[in-house]
Amino acid sequence: MTNIIFIAPPAAGKGTVSKLLQEKYNYNHISTGDLLRSVDKNTDLGKRVQEIMEQGQLVSDELVTELLKEKISTIKGPFILDGYPRNIMQAGILEEMLKELKIDDIMAIYINISQEEAMKRALGRLTCPKCGMSYSKYNEETKPKEDGICDVCKTKLESRGDDNEEAFKVRFETYMKNAQPILDFYKSKNILKEVSENTSEETFKVIEKMIKEVE
Numbered sequence: 001m002t003n004i005i006f007i008a009p010p011a012a013g014k015g016t017v018s019k020l021l022q023e024k025y026n027y028n029h030i031s032t033g034d035l036l037r038s039v040d041k042n043t044d045l046g047k048r049v050q051e052i053m054e055q056g057q058l059v060s061d062e063l064v065t066e067l068l069k070e071k072i073s074t075i076k077g078p079f080i081l082d083g084y085p086r087n088i089m090q091a092g093i094l095e096e097m098l099k100e101l102k103i104d105d106i107m108a109i110y111i112n113i114s115q116e117e118a119m120k121r122a123l124g125r126l127t128c129p130k131c132g133m134s135y136s137k138y139n140e141e142t143k144p145k146e147d148g149i150c151d152v153c154k155t156k157l158e159s160r161g162d163d164n165e166e167a168f169k170v171r172f173e174t175y176m177k178n179a180q181p182i183l184d185f186y187k188s189k190n191i192l193k194e195v196s197e198n199t200s201e202e203t204f205k206v207i208e209k210m211i212k213e214v215e
């Protein structure tokens with residue numbers, strides 16, 4: 001299976017799609033956030049990362065890259081890169097790394113969603129504090145059967161407080177501003193695909209077709 005780089009603005013449904021790919025095709029889901037959180041504190045690299053994070057500082061691109069390289073060279077099976085590259089500089093670093101690791105079956109997938117639609121999804125997102133199920137009150141297919149109550153465990157659902165309209169707008173626009181040069185970069189390399197479906201399930205189906213086509 002081909003490896004995937006996801007370029008997806010907030011609330012584009014990347015989490016759900018990644019999960020489906022993991023379950024059905026054994027993809028390794030690699031997010032830099034998880035990499036940093038789960039770093040092995042017994043290694044030199046791990047100690048350095050931990051120190052920086054404890055001081056509340058930002059981990060440099062170089063360190064993240066080292067972690068990423070270590071991860072990619074140890075996993076079995078294809079991977080999904082989630083949240084990396086975040087800017088054009090990281091795209092260049094990644095390019096070098098993949099060359100070194102002799103990995104050339106890679107596809108960049110842009111999950112294209114309008115800001116309006118993304119906002120509707122983000123602000124309509126409800127999660128169950130008990131079992132973790134998530135729902136969208138604006139989507140007929142994924143809204144809870146009973147208003148505001150978890151289908152699975154009947155707990156009262158919560159909406160995320162930080163997703164207010166203005167904050168979301170800034171987050172979305174910042175993401176897209178950094179993403180545009182990355183999209184251009186992968187387009188020029190002829191490995192960019194674009195999906196713009198209405199639901200995560202439909203997005204998954206389209207992506208499934210894409211990865212099968214290049215097999």
Ligand SMILES: [Zn+2]
Pocket residue numbers: 128129130131132133150151152153154155
């Ligand atoms: Zn629940």
